[in-house]
Amino acid sequence: MAKDLLKIAKQKKIKYFLISFVDLFGVLRSKLVPTEAIKGMQKNGAGFAGFATWLDMSPADADMFAVPDPDSLIQLPWKKEIGWLASDLWMNGKPVEASPRVMLKKQIKRLAKNNMVLKSGVECEYFLINPEGTAIADSRDTQSKPCYDQSALLRQYDLIKEICDSMLKMGWNPYQNDHEDANGQFEMNWDYTDALNTADRHVFFKFMVKTIAEKNSLRATFMPKPFENLTGNGCHAHISLWNGSKNLFLDKGDKLGLTKKAYNFLGGILHSAEALSAFFNPTINSYRRIDAPVTSSGATWSPSKISYTGNNRTHMIRVPAPGRFELRLMDGSANPYLLQAGIIAAGIDGMEIRRDPGEPLFVNMYTDGDNYPNIKKLPSELEDALEHLSNNKPLLAAFGEKNITSYLKLKEQELKNFNAKEKFLKKDPITDWEKINTLDC
Numbered sequence: 001m002a003k004d005l006l007k008i009a010k011q012k013k014i015k016y017f018l019i020s021f022v023d024l025f026g027v028l029r030s031k032l033v034p035t036e037a038i039k040g041m042q043k044n045g046a047g048f049a050g051f052a053t054w055l056d057m058s059p060a061d062a063d064m065f066a067v068p069d070p071d072s073l074i075q076l077p078w079k080k081e082i083g084w085l086a087s088d089l090w091m092n093g094k095p096v097e098a099s100p101r102v103m104l105k106k107q108i109k110r111l112a113k114n115n116m117v118l119k120s121g122v123e124c125e126y127f128l129i130n131p132e133g134t135a136i137a138d139s140r141d142t143q144s145k146p147c148y149d150q151s152a153l154l155r156q157y158d159l160i161k162e163i164c165d166s167m168l169k170m171g172w173n174p175y176q177n178d179h180e181d182a183n184g185q186f187e188m189n190w191d192y193t194d195a196l197n198t199a200d201r202h203v204f205f206k207f208m209v210k211t212i213a214e215k216n217s218l219r220a221t222f223m224p225k226p227f228e229n230l231t232g233n234g235c236h237a238h239i240s241l242w243n244g245s246k247n248l249f250l251d252k253g254d255k256l257g258l259t260k261k262a263y264n265f266l267g268g269i270l271h272s273a274e275a276l277s278a279f280f281n282p283t284i285n286s287y288r289r290i291d292a293p294v295t296s297s298g299a300t301w302s303p304s305k306i307s308y309t310g311n312n313r314t315h316m317i318r319v320p321a322p323g324r325f326e327l328r329l330m331d332g333s334a335n336p337y338l339l340q341a342g343i344i345a346a347g348i349d350g351m352e353i354r355r356d357p358g359e360p361l362f363v364n365m366y367t368d369g370d371n372y373p374n375i376k377k378l379p380s381e382l383e384d385a386l387e388h389l390s391n392n393k394p395l396l397a398a399f400g401e402k403n404i405t406s407y408l409k410l411k412e413q414e415l416k417n418f419n420a421k422e423k424f425l426k427k428d429p430i431t432d433w434e435k436i437n438t439l440d441c
C-alpha cells in the first residue's frame, strides 16, 4: 500500500508539494501543488506540456503526467511547509519511455531479475561563485594548492553547515565536507545507497546547494569547467553490486579485491566508455574538463584515456578498496538518472558478454599516458560522444533505439544552436554560450 501523501501532509504540517521531474538535459521542473489537491495528484499525476521541456515531444502531444513517488518525499529542511517529490512521467496511460527516471528504473529491474542491486554513492563537486557568474565568491581563496584549505572552508562555514545539517535531518548520513582542488570549489559526501535513491538525492542535492547559496547571496555552479585554469567539477561514483547483504564485487583473495563479476562489469564500462560520455559528459563544456591542460593546482584530476587501475586517481576507473570501484568520468552536468542508468546498462552488458577488462595499469597516466598509444582516448568533444552513442550496440539494446534517437536528436539540436554562434576550441576561452547555458546545469 503506497504511502498516503494527504495523511503525511497533515502529520508533518506540509502545506504545498513540489511535484518534480528531471528532463533529458537534467533540468529539474515542477508544479507547486497545495495539499488540498494532493490526493488527486498522487493518483493521476500533475499535468505538463512535454514539448515545453527537454523531452522529444511535439506541441500537439497529449498532456504528460508526473506521478509522484511517495517514497521520495523530502520535507524541505529550510522550508518545512513544502514537501518535494520525485516523479515518473506518464502519457496516454503509459510510462514515457524516453524520460530519465523511467529509463533508470528499467535498468534497475533488469538487475533485479537476477536478484542484484546496484549501490552507488556520488561525489558532486561545485563552485561557490558571485551571482553574476564572473568570479569565485571568495576573493581571498587564492592558494595555488587550495585543496583542503581550512581557512577557505571555514569562511563558508554558515553555508556549508546549513547544507550538511539539512542532510543530517534528511537521514542521508553525511560524513565529510571539504574544500576541493580549485579555488572556490567544495565537495560534500554522504552515504551510498541503491541507485534510484542516490539519483533522487543527487537531484535534490543540486537543488538544495543552489538554493542555499542563493539564500546567502551567492551562486553555486556544477558546470564541468567554469574556469579554464582551475580544476573542473567532477561527479565521481563509487559502485558495488549486491545480492541481499552479499557484495558481489568483493573477493578478498584477488589483488584488487574484486570478483570475476566485478571485472566483467568493469569490462562493460570500458567497452562503452566513449558512448557513455554522451550521458556522463553531456554538455559542450564537459569536454574542457576531459583531457584538459594541467591546471594551476598541478593536476586536472579528470581522465583522458579509457583505463583502470588500483588506488591511483590518474585513471578513468580507480579501485580504491576491495569490493568497489570509482568511476571518475562523470562531471557536474551529468543527468543523475542517466548517470546511474548508463553504469547499470554497460555493467550488465559486461557481465552478460563476460567482457575482459585486461590487466590493470599501474602507472601515472598524466605523465606516462603517452607511452601507451594503444589505450583508447575519451571523446574530445560532444559531437564525438554522440557519434559513439549512436553506434553503441549494448546501450542501444539496453535503452531501445527509439529512446537513444530521442536523446541524440535533442543533443544535436543543441550543438547546432551552439555552432551557429560559436566554435568549440579547447585552447580558446570558455564561450559566453557555455556560461549562459551551463552555469546552472
Ligand SMILES: [Mg+2]
Pocket (backbone or CB within 6 Å): 123, 125, 180, 187, 234
Ligand atoms: Mg573530489
